[in-house]
Amino acid sequence: MKKNLLVFAIFLLSQFAISQIVINELDCDTPGIDILEFVELKSDTPNFPLDGYVVVFFNGSTNTTTGQGRSYLALDLDGYITDVNGLLLIGSNSVSPLPQLIIPENTIQNGADAVAIYQADDLDFEIPTFAYVDETLIDVLLYQTNDSDGAELIPIFSQFNSNIQIINEGPGNNTNSIQRNSDGSYFVGSPTPRQLNDGSGVVLNGIAITIAQNQYNEGDVFDITFTTEQNVTSNLNFDIILDFGTFNTSDFTGNTSLTIPSGQNTTFTTITLTDDSDDEGDEVLKISYVSLPPEYLVLNSNLQIRVVDNDFSVASFGTPLNPTFGTVTSTQPNGYYDSLDGLSGDPLKQALQDIIANPAIVRAQTYADIVDILKEADQNPANSNQVWLLYTEQGRAKLDYQTSSNNTGKWNREHTFPRSLAGYFSIEADDIADGKNIFWTTKADSLRHGNSDAHGLRAADGPENSIRNNQHYGQYTGPSGNAGSFYGDVARSLLYMEIRYNGLQIVNGFPNVTGQMGDLATLLNWHRNDPPDDFEMNRNNVVYTWQFNRNPFIDEPDLVEYIWGNMVGQVWSKSLSINxxxxxxxxxxxxxxxxxxxxxxxxxxxxxxxxxxxxxxxxxxxxxxxxxxxxxxxxxxxxxxxxxxxxxxxxxxxxx
The missing domain is CATH 2.60.40.1270 (Penicillin-binding protein Tp47, domain D)
Structure with missing residues (x-):
C-alpha cells in the first residue's frame, strides 16, 4: 500500500513539473517577408530550466509527403532557462526584444499548422515525424491564417484536449499574434514578445544598439551607440565582441569594455577598421554582448556590418560585357579530345560522352559544394570579391549568397536546365559542402548528379532566377535591355548537359516532357553569335579542377555544328592549329x-x-x-x- 502511495505521489509531482510549461504566444505571420515571427513559452515559475523539453512544429497541410501532421522543425531546449517573468522567446535575430533562442527568419509556417511542447528530445522528431499524443506531450496550439486545411490535426490532438480548436491569427500579412489567457483560452491582439500577456510582471530595462550604416570600407571609422530605455540606477558595465567568421581583433581597434554611468542611459565606442594590404575578401563583423545583468532586456544584438576589402584583384581578362579572347587558354590535358578524330554522327556523340562522363575519372560534387565552386568559377574579373551574375550581367558580393527565403539583393544557384524539367534531385548528403577531395563516382546514367554539375549551374540574381523559373530559352531571353552576353554561355551549358547525361535532350520548341529542354534553334543561334570568351574558358578551367571533366563546346566550339548544326553527318577533325x-x-x-x-x-x-x-x-x-x-x-x-x-x-x- 505504501509503495502504491509513493508511486502515485511521484506521478503527481511529475505532472506538476511537466505542467509548468505552456505556449504563451505565437506570431506565425507578419507583414512582408515574415522576419518577425516568434513563439513564446511560459513557465509557472521564473528562471525555470528547460532541460529535457523540445518544441516541435507540425505541418497541417494536405500534402501527402510533408503535411497531414508531419513535423518540419524540432528545437531542443536543453540549456535554456526562462527569464524573471517565466518567458522564453524563440524567433529570428530581427525580433525585438531579442529572443533567447535564435532561429532563421521565415522559419515558422503560417498554417494551418501546430506547435507543441514535449518532454522529449529533438532526435525523437526527425523530419518528418507524424504528430502523436502520449504522456510526453505537455502543451499544443493549433493555428491558422484564414486557411481551409489543417483538419487532419484535430483528430490527432483531440486525444490531448477533446475541445481543441484551431485558433485563427487572421489573414495573410496580419499584424496580430495569438496569446494565451490565464484560463488556457486564447485571444488575438498586438504582439507582446518578452512581456506577459496581461501586462503584469517585472518591467526590464531594455538596451539597444544603434549604428549609422551597415557597410564600411577598410580604414573607415564609425561609432556604435548603446542606449537603455530608462536611466540606469547604478553603473552598467558590459563587454561586447565584434568577431565573426574571418573577422577578428586584428581587423579593428577600439574599446569593447563599456560603461553607462549611473543616472545616464547611453554610451558609445569608436571603432577603426584596419586598412591592411591583404586581399581577404569582404568580411562581416557582428556586434554582440558578452553578458548583461538579468535586469536588462536585450532589445537587439548580433548586428552585422559589411567590411568591404579594398584590396580586391582584377583579372587579366574581361567580363562577359567587355569580353576578351585568347588571354585564357584551355587547361585540357594533351590528347583530351583525340578520340573524336575521324568520327561523325552518333559515334561522335558517344565518344564525346565517353570523355566527359568517364566513371574512372569524372567526379560528382555535392549541391552545397556548388556555392564554393561558383564563387571561384563565376568570380567577377573586375573584382575578386564578387561573383558575376548570369542574366543581369553585373557583379555582386560573394557574401550576398541567399541563405533565407528573402532573395532581394542576393545571388543563388541557377540551373540552366531546370530541375523540374530535367528530373534530377537532391539527397541529404547534398547539403554538406565537403570540398574537392570528397566526391561521388559518376557516369552517364547518373542523372541525379546533374543537379550539382557546375557546368550546368551559374550564379544568378535571386529575383531574376525566380522570374526565369523553368522557362525554356527562347521563351526567356533575359531581363529587359540585357546585352545578351550570356546567350552563348547557356547554349553551350545545355548542349553539354545533353551529351553528359542520358535522359536529357535539347529539342526545338518548348516541350512539356521531362528530360527535354528548348529551344534548340534559339540556342544554336546564341552559340554562333556569342562565341566562348576568356571568362567562359577560365570558368571551364576552374570547374575542371573540381569535376575532372570539361565542357567541350567551350574548348572546341565547332563541335556544336557536327552534332546539331550544319555539319551533322560530316567527319570531325581537330581544328587546324598553329604554334x-x-x-x-x-x-x-x-x-x-x-x-x-x-x-x-x-x-x-x-x-x-x-x-x-x-x-x-x-x-x-x-x-x-x-x-x-x-x-x-x-x-x-x-x-x-x-x-x-x-x-x-x-x-x-x-x-x-
Missing amino acids: ENSELKVQLYPNPSDGEIFIKGLHSKAMIEIFSIEGKKIKTYHNFKESSLKLNLQTGIYLLKINSDEKKVIKKIVMF
Whole structure:
C-alpha cells in the first residue's frame, strides 16, 4: 500500500513539473517577408530550466509527403532557462526584444499548422515525424491564417484536449499574434514578445544598439551607440565582441569594455577598421554582448556590418560585357579530345560522352559544394570579391549568397536546365559542402548528379532566377535591355548537359516532357553569335579542377555544328592549329554564316585570305580592320587565314 502511495505521489509531482510549461504566444505571420515571427513559452515559475523539453512544429497541410501532421522543425531546449517573468522567446535575430533562442527568419509556417511542447528530445522528431499524443506531450496550439486545411490535426490532438480548436491569427500579412489567457483560452491582439500577456510582471530595462550604416570600407571609422530605455540606477558595465567568421581583433581597434554611468542611459565606442594590404575578401563583423545583468532586456544584438576589402584583384581578362579572347587558354590535358578524330554522327556523340562522363575519372560534387565552386568559377574579373551574375550581367558580393527565403539583393544557384524539367534531385548528403577531395563516382546514367554539375549551374540574381523559373530559352531571353552576353554561355551549358547525361535532350520548341529542354534553334543561334570568351574558358578551367571533366563546346566550339548544326553527318577533325606562341586569338561568328561574319579580337590591321576547302585561294583583303566581313560565297566549307601583328590563325567557316 505504501509503495502504491509513493508511486502515485511521484506521478503527481511529475505532472506538476511537466505542467509548468505552456505556449504563451505565437506570431506565425507578419507583414512582408515574415522576419518577425516568434513563439513564446511560459513557465509557472521564473528562471525555470528547460532541460529535457523540445518544441516541435507540425505541418497541417494536405500534402501527402510533408503535411497531414508531419513535423518540419524540432528545437531542443536543453540549456535554456526562462527569464524573471517565466518567458522564453524563440524567433529570428530581427525580433525585438531579442529572443533567447535564435532561429532563421521565415522559419515558422503560417498554417494551418501546430506547435507543441514535449518532454522529449529533438532526435525523437526527425523530419518528418507524424504528430502523436502520449504522456510526453505537455502543451499544443493549433493555428491558422484564414486557411481551409489543417483538419487532419484535430483528430490527432483531440486525444490531448477533446475541445481543441484551431485558433485563427487572421489573414495573410496580419499584424496580430495569438496569446494565451490565464484560463488556457486564447485571444488575438498586438504582439507582446518578452512581456506577459496581461501586462503584469517585472518591467526590464531594455538596451539597444544603434549604428549609422551597415557597410564600411577598410580604414573607415564609425561609432556604435548603446542606449537603455530608462536611466540606469547604478553603473552598467558590459563587454561586447565584434568577431565573426574571418573577422577578428586584428581587423579593428577600439574599446569593447563599456560603461553607462549611473543616472545616464547611453554610451558609445569608436571603432577603426584596419586598412591592411591583404586581399581577404569582404568580411562581416557582428556586434554582440558578452553578458548583461538579468535586469536588462536585450532589445537587439548580433548586428552585422559589411567590411568591404579594398584590396580586391582584377583579372587579366574581361567580363562577359567587355569580353576578351585568347588571354585564357584551355587547361585540357594533351590528347583530351583525340578520340573524336575521324568520327561523325552518333559515334561522335558517344565518344564525346565517353570523355566527359568517364566513371574512372569524372567526379560528382555535392549541391552545397556548388556555392564554393561558383564563387571561384563565376568570380567577377573586375573584382575578386564578387561573383558575376548570369542574366543581369553585373557583379555582386560573394557574401550576398541567399541563405533565407528573402532573395532581394542576393545571388543563388541557377540551373540552366531546370530541375523540374530535367528530373534530377537532391539527397541529404547534398547539403554538406565537403570540398574537392570528397566526391561521388559518376557516369552517364547518373542523372541525379546533374543537379550539382557546375557546368550546368551559374550564379544568378535571386529575383531574376525566380522570374526565369523553368522557362525554356527562347521563351526567356533575359531581363529587359540585357546585352545578351550570356546567350552563348547557356547554349553551350545545355548542349553539354545533353551529351553528359542520358535522359536529357535539347529539342526545338518548348516541350512539356521531362528530360527535354528548348529551344534548340534559339540556342544554336546564341552559340554562333556569342562565341566562348576568356571568362567562359577560365570558368571551364576552374570547374575542371573540381569535376575532372570539361565542357567541350567551350574548348572546341565547332563541335556544336557536327552534332546539331550544319555539319551533322560530316567527319570531325581537330581544328587546324598553329604554334601557340604565334597564334592570333580571334573569334568568328556566326559560323555557319549566310554571308556576313563578325570578327572579335582583331586589334590592328590584318590581311585576310580566303581559301576553298581544296586549298585554292579565292580572295584577299589587305589592311582589313572592320568588325564584320561580308562574303559573297557559295554554299560550302572555306578556310580563312588571318595575319595581324606578326601572328596568324586559320579558321574554318561554313557558308549556307
